[in-house]
Amino acid sequence: MTIDGRLARGERTRTAVLDSALVLATSEGLDGLSLSQLALALGISKAGLFAHWRSKESLQLAVIEHARAQWVDEVIKPALRAPRGVRRLWAVHDRRLAFYEGERLPGRCFFANANFEFNARPGAIRDRLEVQCRDWMTFLTGLCTEAVEAGDLRPVLDPAALAYEVEALGVCAVMQAPVLGPATFRHARRALLDHLRALVTDPTLLEQP
Amino acid sequence: MTIDGRLARGERTRTAVLDSALVLATSEGLDGLSLSQLALALGISKAGLFAHWRSKESLQLAVIEHARAQWVDEVIKPALRAPRGVRRLWAVHDRRLAFYEGERLPGRCFFANANFEFNARPGAIRDRLEVQCRDWMTFLTGLCTEAVEAGDLRPVLDPAALAYEVEALGVCAVMQAPVLGPATFRHARRALLDHLRALVTDPTLLEQP
DNA sequence: TTTATTTACGACCGGTCGGTCGTTTTGTAG
DNA sequence: CTACAAAACGACCGACCGGTCGTAAATAAA
Numbered sequence: 001m002t003i004d005g006r007l008a009r010g011e012r013t014r015t016a017v018l019d020s021a022l023v024l025a026t027s028e029g030l031d032g033l034s035l036s037q038l039a040l041a042l043g044i045s046k047a048g049l050f051a052h053w054r055s056k057e058s059l060q061l062a063v064i065e066h067a068r069a070q071w072v073d074e075v076i077k078p079a080l081r082a083p084r085g086v087r088r089l090w091a092v093h094d095r096r097l098a099f100y101e102g103e104r105l106p107g108r109c110f111f112a113n114a115n116f117e118f119n120a121r122p123g124a125i126r127d128r129l130e131v132q133c134r135d136w137m138t139f140l141t142g143l144c145t146e147a148v149e150a151g152d153l154r155p156v157l158d159p160a161a162l163a164y165e166v167e168a169l170g171v172c173a174v175m176q177a178p179v180l181g182p183a184t185f186r187h188a189r190r191a192l193l194d195h196l197r198a199l200v201t202d203p204t205l206l207e208q209p
Numbered sequence: 210m211t212i213d214g215r216l217a218r219g220e221r222t223r224t225a226v227l228d229s230a231l232v233l234a235t236s237e238g239l240d241g242l243s244l245s246q247l248a249l250a251l252g253i254s255k256a257g258l259f260a261h262w263r264s265k266e267s268l269q270l271a272v273i274e275h276a277r278a279q280w281v282d283e284v285i286k287p288a289l290r291a292p293r294g295v296r297r298l299w300a301v302h303d304r305r306l307a308f309y310e311g312e313r314l315p316g317r318c319f320f321a322n323a324n325f326e327f328n329a330r331p332g333a334i335r336d337r338l339e340v341q342c343r344d345w346m347t348f349l350t351g352l353c354t355e356a357v358e359a360g361d362l363r364p365v366l367d368p369a370a371l372a373y374e375v376e377a378l379g380v381c382a383v384m385q386a387p388v389l390g391p392a393t394f395r396h397a398r399r400a401l402l403d404h405l406r407a408l409v410t411d412p413t414l415l416e417q418p
Numbered sequence: 419t420t421t422a423t424t425t426a427c428g429a430c431c432g433g434t435c436g437g438t439c440g441t442t443t444t445g446t447a448g
Numbered sequence: 449c450t451a452c453a454a455a456a457c458g459a460c461c462g463a464c465c466g467g468t469c470g471t472a473a474a475t476a477a478a
Binding site: 026027028029031032106107108112113115116117119120121126130133134137157160161164165167168169171172174175176178179180183184187188190191194195198 | 235237238316321324325329330343346369377381388389392396397400407
């Protein structure tokens with residue numbers, strides 16, 4: 001079975017478009033994203049975009065999936081190399097902040113930006129973002145539960161509550177970074193570290209390399 | 210000295226416009242705010258808006274100030290009735306969450322939304338938002354410092370770090386509310402309460418009415 | 419080569435955007 | 449009343465928006 005060059009070309013274009021669209025959407029807003037500007041940035045024609053997505057909205061939905069894939073690749077997967085338990089929870093927090101610090105995206109976090117942008121705007125996009133947000137919180141909560149079950153954390157508190165705190169420290173970093181500068185990430189890391197140290201059964205689990 | 214009815218009329222209009230613009234901007238975005246739609250919602254003509262603000266940007270800046278005034282009136286001032294120290298810090302957190310819970314604005318928080326919207330968009334608006342954000346963090350940090358100086362909190366930690374945590378719990382509530390529902394505010398309140406209880410010198414200070 | 423399919427394009431459409439201009443309405447002062 | 453100033457308006461402008469359509473180039477199958 002050989003690959004069809006036409007389909008391959010289309011796939012290449014689609015990826016290039018989504019890469020560029022993700023960057024634009026994260027700085028200009030998922031809705032502020034303009035098809036003309038996107039086409040211009042890519043050196044293709046605006047009409048060409050409609051060969052791949054039937055409408056702006058379907059492209060926006062594709063951008064959301066693309067952002068999710070990037071997030072999995074660059075944050076979740078690397079963090080999953082850490083051993084199960086509190087170290088893995090910490091790794092996710094740490095990698096996430098590193099993603100922001102490294103400014104992999106101009107607005108630092110596509111999902112935080114998009115969630116706030118569509119906070120009060122019902123529709124397909126809002127629905128999709130909501131699902132992704134729910135998935136992410138479920139993932140974080142799962143990590144917290146694992147950390148308790150592994151015996152790393154004393155089974156005192158609601159895992160969902162801990163997950164909320166982790167999420168809060170991360171989201172806030174996105175917003176505060178332009179104002180507080182590097183201190184933002186010190187605070188975001190230190191806060192969780194202190195909190196986990198108060199909950200951990202074996203202090204050596206949280207020793208930094 | 211009598212009041213000039215013409216100026217009074219203008220002032221009335223300006224306030225009405227800003228009230229409506231604040232609501233629209235919080236749901237559609239500060240930039241997504243359209244002058245035509247705003248005029249339509251108010252039952253006035255679009256051209257009439259330019260009699261009060263010379264450009265969309267100057268109106269946007271006015272909306273920011275209007276939002277600040279609302280925030281001071283409905284969150285800060287009521288909270289300042291609480292006695293100095295940790296109770297006042299808690300009151301600010303609590304009133305803030307009540308502001309969100311009561312859905313005083315459709316997107317719950319103008320400033321959180323606007324900060325994320327203009328995260329990566331330099332200009333006059335970004336600059337103004339940054340100043341306000343800095344002021345707010347300074348205010349929160351001041352409350353934390355006061356709580357230590359008043360002897361309510363053990364002088365262990367950086368007040369700025371505590372302020373960051375308070376801010377994080379608040380901002381995250383805005384984002385998670387559509388997803389987690391009422392549980393959001395339970396988490397946001399419980400998390401700070403637990404944290405403060407671990408730092409407070411007199412446990413009775415944090416007993417709920 | 420011919421035929422079919424996918425990708426990409428230029429030209430164009432109706433609609434909305436922020437903004438301007440000259441005029442009319444509303445209220446004050448003499 | 450007249451003279452004047454602030455506020456509001458209708459008509460209009462160029463630019464850009466998302467989207468359509470018929471067509472041309474690229475690739476594959478016959």
